[in-house]
Amino acid sequence: MNQKTQGRLLQWAALFLFLQSIILTLSPAVRERSWDVDYRFSHWIGFSAWGILTYIAHRSLTKSLPERDTFLFPLASLLSGWGILTIWRLDEGFGLRQTAWLGLSTIVFVAAVSRLKSLSLLKRYKYLFLSAGLIVTGLTLIFGTNPLGFGPRLWLSLGDLYFQPSEPLKILLVIYLSAYLAERVKIRLTSLPLLIPTIVVIGLALLLLIVQRDLGTASIFILIYTVFLFIASGKRRMLLATGAFLLVSLSIGFYFVDVIQVRVMGWLNPWSDPTGNSYQITQSLLAVANGGVLGRGLGIGSPLLVPVSISDFIFSAIAEETGLIGSLGIILLFWLLLTRGLTIALRSPDNFRRYLASGIASYLGIQSILIIGGNLRLLPLTGVTLPFVSYGGSSLLTSYIALYLLLAASNIEDDEPASLRDSRPIPFLAGLFAFGFAACAVTGAWWSVIRGDDLLARTDNARRAIADRYVLRGKLVDSNNRPINITTGKSGSYIRTYYYPDLAPISGYTHPVFGQAGLEANLDGYLRGLQGNPTSLILWNQLIYGTPPPGLDVRLSLDLNLQTTADELLGTYPGAVILMNAETGEILVLASHPTFDPNRLDSEGEMLTQNESSPLLNRATQGLYPVGDVFLPILEAKFPGEIPFNSRLITLYEESGLFRTPSITLPSVDYTLPNSVEDLRASPLQVCLAAAAISYQGILPAPRIATAVNTREQGWVVLPALGEPRVLLPPEAAKEAAFSLIEEGGAFWSHIATGNISKTAVTWFLAGTPPDWQGAPLAVVVAVEKHNPALAERIGKSLLNAALDR
Amino acid sequence: MSGAVVLALRLLAAVALYGFLAWALIFLFREIQRQAVALAVRRVPGLSIMVESPGGHGVLRYFNQAEITIGRDPGSDIPLSDDTVSARHAHLVYHHNQWWIEDLASTNGTMLNKLPVTIPTVITSGDEIQCGSIGLSISLSENVIIEPTQRLDKQTHSQ
Numbered sequence: 001m002n003q004k005t006q007g008r009l010l011q012w013a014a015l016f017l018f019l020q021s022i023i024l025t026l027s028p029a030v031r032e033r034s035w036d037v038d039y040r041f042s043h044w045i046g047f048s049a050w051g052i053l054t055y056i057a058h059r060s061l062t063k064s065l066p067e068r069d070t071f072l073f074p075l076a077s078l079l080s081g082w083g084i085l086t087i088w089r090l091d092e093g094f095g096l097r098q099t100a101w102l103g104l105s106t107i108v109f110v111a112a113v114s115r116l117k118s119l120s121l122l123k124r125y126k127y128l129f130l131s132a133g134l135i136v137t138g139l140t141l142i143f144g145t146n147p148l149g150f151g152p153r154l155w156l157s158l159g160d161l162y163f164q165p166s167e168p169l170k171i172l173l174v175i176y177l178s179a180y181l182a183e184r185v186k187i188r189l190t191s192l193p194l195l196i197p198t199i200v201v202i203g204l205a206l207l208l209l210i211v212q213r214d215l216g217t218a219s220i221f222i223l224i225y226t227v228f229l230f231i232a233s234g235k236r237r238m239l240l241a242t243g244a245f246l247l248v249s250l251s252i253g254f255y256f257v258d259v260i261q262v263r264v265m266g267w268l269n270p271w272s273d274p275t276g277n278s279y280q281i282t283q284s285l286l287a288v289a290n291g292g293v294l295g296r297g298l299g300i301g302s303p304l305l306v307p308v309s310i311s312d313f314i315f316s317a318i319a320e321e322t323g324l325i326g327s328l329g330i331i332l333l334f335w336l337l338l339t340r341g342l343t344i345a346l347r348s349p350d351n352f353r354r355y356l357a358s359g360i361a362s363y364l365g366i367q368s369i370l371i372i373g374g375n376l377r378l379l380p381l382t383g384v385t386l387p388f389v390s391y392g393g394s395s396l397l398t399s400y401i402a403l404y405l406l407l408a409a410s411n412i413e414d415d416e417p418a419s420l421r422d423s424r425p426i427p428f429l430a431g432l433f434a435f436g437f438a439a440c441a442v443t444g445a446w447w448s449v450i451r452g453d454d455l456l457a458r459t460d461n462a463r464r465a466i467a468d469r470y471v472l473r474g475k476l477v478d479s480n481n482r483p484i485n486i487t488t489g490k491s492g493s494y495i496r497t498y499y500y501p502d503l504a505p506i507s508g509y510t511h512p513v514f515g516q517a518g519l520e521a522n523l524d525g526y527l528r529g530l531q532g533n534p535t536s537l538i539l540w541n542q543l544i545y546g547t548p549p550p551g552l553d554v555r556l557s558l559d560l561n562l563q564t565t566a567d568e569l570l571g572t573y574p575g576a577v578i579l580m581n582a583e584t585g586e587i588l589v590l591a592s593h594p595t596f597d598p599n600r601l602d603s604e605g606e607m608l609t610q611n612e613s614s615p616l617l618n619r620a621t622q623g624l625y626p627v628g629d630v631f632l633p634i635l636e637a638k639f640p641g642e643i644p645f646n647s648r649l650i651t652l653y654e655e656s657g658l659f660r661t662p663s664i665t666l667p668s669v670d671y672t673l674p675n676s677v678e679d680l681r682a683s684p685l686q687v688c689l690a691a692a693a694i695s696y697q698g699i700l701p702a703p704r705i706a707t708a709v710n711t712r713e714q715g716w717v718v719l720p721a722l723g724e725p726r727v728l729l730p731p732e733a734a735k736e737a738a739f740s741l742i743e744e745g746g747a748f749w750s751h752i753a754t755g756n757i758s759k760t761a762v763t764w765f766l767a768g769t770p771p772d773w774q775g776a777p778l779a780v781v782v783a784v785e786k787h788n789p790a791l792a793e794r795i796g797k798s799l800l801n802a803a804l805d806r
Numbered sequence: 807m808s809g810a811v812v813l814a815l816r817l818l819a820a821v822a823l824y825g826f827l828a829w830a831l832i833f834l835f836r837e838i839q840r841q842a843v844a845l846a847v848r849r850v851p852g853l854s855i856m857v858e859s860p861g862g863h864g865v866l867r868y869f870n871q872a873e874i875t876i877g878r879d880p881g882s883d884i885p886l887s888d889d890t891v892s893a894r895h896a897h898l899v900y901h902h903n904q905w906w907i908e909d910l911a912s913t914n915g916t917m918l919n920k921l922p923v924t925i926p927t928v929i930t931s932g933d934e935i936q937c938g939s940i941g942l943s944i945s946l947s948e949n950v951i952i953e954p955t956q957r958l959d960k961q962t963h964s965q
Contacts, residue, residue, distance in 0.1 A: 016822035029808035544809030
């Protein structure tokens with residue numbers, strides 16, 4: 001029965017890891033949505049090595065420790081195998097190294113299991129062990145280094161090998177405390193014998209914190225010591241006292257130790273500085289959110305976005321790729337490990353084993369709760385490793401030594417448990433740890449399920465940009481289906497190509513670094529396939545790929561022929577041109593100069609944001625120019641033969657829609673009421689709507705630029721205008737105004753105006769088809785940023801002629 | 807297509823992970839069951855106790871359970887209706903392969919072979935116990951009583 005348990009559990013572990021390995025092999029095919037890819041095979045080395053090493057250790061355990069606990073080894077083995085596959089998925093080089101470390105750890109483990117079945121040696125040489133550990137840790141103060149070349153210098157290096165002595169020091173401390181306390185029958189908190197270990201532990205913690213900046217290990221030392229005092233004395237106030245002590249030292253440390261300040265601020269308010277000090281934690285939460293319930297599948301998520309995902313943040317990497325199911329699983333595995341450890345403690349025939357087992361179990365429990373809680377923002381981040389799972393030779397070796405100690409302590413041959421002086425401490429501890437793990441599980445569910453969608457919709461979620469490389473984004477086409485912005489390349493290296501760069505301030509861009517702008521931003525839902533596609537398709541794609549489905553094409557009302565004409569006419573002059581169908585509100589031309597080339601954002605993007613002529617600004621809808629006397633024709637039509645009061649002027653401007661943002665799928669400015677009539681400003685789009693009212697029956701049309709979307713099921717579906725047309729003038733008055741503005745022998749009405757507020761000068765040119773025009777009524781607005789009526793008139797008239805000749 | 811295949815594998819992997827956990831829980835349950843069975847079939851050597859009655863002739867009683875309580879309380883295994891006996895006076899417990907006597911903080915104390923019982927003490931055949939003014943003499947049975955039921959039998963075989 002005993003042996004069967006271990007074997008059967010190991011078979012399940014092997015099956016799980018085998019399936020994960022297949023998933024990792026196939027993952028490139030899923031990422032690129034094709035069978036013709038380079039599959040991943042190298043991690044099978046890790047899987048096979050895990051299988052062989054686990055088998056050897058299994059055999060040796062069965063032979064040497066027949067009465068051991070049979071759950072511990074399968075639990076640890078599954079965790080370390082899962083760790084190796086995850087590390088291999090993140091970085092093949094580190095995966096190979098971790099496999100080598102697993103080999104070394106297993107050799108040490110098997111040697112200990114077969115040679116050192118009794119733990120009495122440890123008890124006898126406790127001071128030797130502790131001093132050796134302290135000396136080696138002390139050496140890091142002098143010879144310490146960091147494999148990364150920066151950060152806390154906690155490692156000792158031997159050529160290319162790095163070792164972190166503070167890891168095994170935790171175990172040595174546990175052995176020392178167990179032996180020390182087991183020698184004393186009754187522990188009083190005020191007794192003198194407690195002085196020595198207290199000084200040792202507190203001194204060690206302070207040293208680690210102040211000299212090494214290792215917040216995690218320092219708090220683990222304090223917590224392990226508290227657990228010992230609690231078990232030995234049975235006083236619950238011990239825990240409260242330590243809790244208070246940690247809180248106080250945290251708040252003192254907050255002001256004096258910068259690493260604490262950074263960690264606490266990043267914990268309390270990560271979103272205030274998501275790219276700086278809280279970059280790690282926000283990226284970790286995004287990874288957990290991206291995992292959802294089922295996870296993306298090993299190799300299919302993007303856990304590499306989280307810094308140090310192989311060690312400190314391996315839990316969020318696992319949560320991203322195996323989802324809530326996986327993270328709950330891993331929490332349950334650790335909880336089982338801890339519960340078994342405490343059970344061993346209860347069954348121990350002597351106090352040394354009892355202290356040792358509960359100390360080791362608590363060490364594993366504390367460390368895993370600290371780092372899982374840190375990854376999930378349940379606790380401030382402490383840079384400790386997840387036992388058995390995280391990358392790191394010292395950590396893995398220490399975990400395996402801890403496993404050996406637990407197994408050796410559990411190998412009890414028919415001895416009655418030693419009597420327990422106080423029945424409360426161990427069950428209370430078990431409850432406390434269960435509470436900690438449950439809190440981790442609930443927090444994990446909170447970020448991955450309840451808050452998941454909100455987090456993923458954040459613009460600083462780099463996964464959106466990654467999805468854009470693998471999923472075809474919809475095209476933007478003009479009214480004759482000529483491409484404007486399209487996505488080119490093959491899956492995995494899709495890039496957005498801009499066929500008509502002069503339209504950049506309007507059509508915008510979508511870029512992994514600079515984000516999105518213009519129509520690309522406003523129509524993102526359709527272009528990304530999240531709008532206009534059936535919900536089932538979106539959910540299915542989310543489930544199997546973790547990305548939206550291929551995007552939908554959107555047709556714009558723009559006419560690229562006329563647009564070219566307008567862009568050529570406007571040339572290098574800063575300003576804007578709009579040509580609109582006055583009846584339907586469809587925008588045929590929308591030009592804003594100066595412009596930029598979004599194809600070259602990679603190299604020029606940084607300069608563009610600082611360019612003083614603001615080429616990124618869409619002047620046609622976002623530019624606000626002094627109104628001047630541009631509304632004179634409307635004024636005259638509305639109040640013939642009189643000069644209206646300011647209040648009636650304001651009413652007119654209000655009716656003309658000047659104080660409102662036009663409803664259109666383009667970024668527009670929010671308008672605020674000006675201080676005075678002289679201070680009034682308007683965007684070219686607003687002026688164009690008023691011009692449209694003169695051209696067509698006094699109605700302000702609802703502007704439209706996105707006219708149709710190409711859905712999968714119904715083909716092109718019309719996108720209705722966002723606003724409603726509104727009456728500005730009586731049709732007769734509009735007609736009269738238009739006739740009065742037609743020049744002698746001219747084919748259309750026109751009006752020139754200038755606006756001037758402080759140093760901003762603008763020349764407006766308004767024109768449109770006459771009321772008796774048989775074709776589609778047109779309205780044009782030109783705004784140039786200088787006093788040059790001739791230029792504005794030439795641009796407007798040439799464009800209108802080109803449109804009428806069409 | 808590759809996505810659907812891998813989705814199936816991901817679901818299988820989840821099943822495997824929870825298969826591991828489910829088996830761990832099943833084994834845990836079986837362990838508890840086994841432990842209960844092991845404790846239930848633990849061999850308790852029977853115990854004969856001759857209880858002195860005030861009239862002079864004793865009553866011989868035989869027990870094969872692991873705990874025997876003595877006291878004035880009528881629910882006791884050996885009820886003694888004597889004013890010098892406390893309600894819960896003492897008990898005899900079998901553990902560590904021995905029968906032990908423990909005084910349960912009685913008013914008039916328990917004596918083992920004329921010596922007061924202050925800590926749990928091992929008893930053997932021929933020992934004389936005095937609870938208040940009542941004397942009891944112990945004799946351990948040679949024949950060990952086991953109570954294997956059908957169900958227990960089956961379980962021990964299946965393991």
